[in-house]
Amino acid sequence: MALIQSTLNQLRTASALSPTDQYYTTDLGQEGFWYEDGTGSPTDDNTGTVLFNTSGTNQIFRRVFDAGFVNAKWFGAKGDGIVDDTSSIQAALEFISKTNDPYADNEASFGGGTVFLPRGVYMVTYTLLIGQNCRLIGVNDRYHFE
Numbered sequence: 001m002a003l004i005q006s007t008l009n010q011l012r013t014a015s016a017l018s019p020t021d022q023y024y025t026t027d028l029g030q031e032g033f034w035y036e037d038g039t040g041s042p043t044d045d046n047t048g049t050v051l052f053n054t055s056g057t058n059q060i061f062r063r064v065f066d067a068g069f070v071n072a073k074w075f076g077a078k079g080d081g082i083v084d085d086t087s088s089i090q091a092a093l094e095f096i097s098k099t100n101d102p103y104a105d106n107e108a109s110f111g112g113g114t115v116f117l118p119r120g121v122y123m124v125t126y127t128l129l130i131g132q133n134c135r136l137i138g139v140n141d142r143y144h145f146e
Contacts, residue, residue: 006034008051015055023061029073029118033064046095048074068113070096072122079120086124089115089136097131 002021006014008030011023019036034051040060045052048070053059063074070092073079077088096113112133119139130136 008047011051011061012045012054014053015057017053017057017059019059029071029079032074034061035064036060037062046091047076048092048095068096069116070113071116071118073118077117077122079118079122081121081123083123084125085122086126086128089117089122089124090128093128093130093134093136097134 002018004017004021004023006023006025008025008027011017011025011034017023017036021036023034025032025034037060039058040050040052041058042052042054044050044060049063049065051061053061072085072089072092075088075092075095077085077092079085092115096115097111111131114135114137117136117138121140122138128136
């Protein structure tokens with residue numbers, strides 16, 4: 001087993017990735033460990049915790065993370081005050097809210113958990129829907145609402 005350094009795009013497009021290797025993505029704000037978990041379809045890809053390989057192998061890669069805690073940047077949030085982060089934050093909230101994730105362990109399968117917003121300014125242009133037993137927390141130097 002080897003540890004392979006990669007980007008999210010490389011995991012999605014590279015061919016002949018070994019199921020015995022572990023992968024570490026280096027994309028800024030989306031760093032993390034991944035493992036190959038069989039095959040799936042493009043609809044399985046949620047950007048944050050599941051990636052679908054499009055090279056023809058139909059491999060699925062799953063992020064290694066603590067059950068019940070996800071980072072909004074894993075789902076594409078930028079926190080730069082320019083890009084609209086609403087859909088990325090909502091995707092993270094929807095993931096953590098799911099009650100039927102067949103790959104979650106028993107402790108996480110009840111639904112709920114925490115979505116973390118790292119330091120930054122997040123542009124939100126419509127109401128976020130926060131599910132039952134879910135929290136949205138973040139870090140910033142100041143509160144800023146407009």
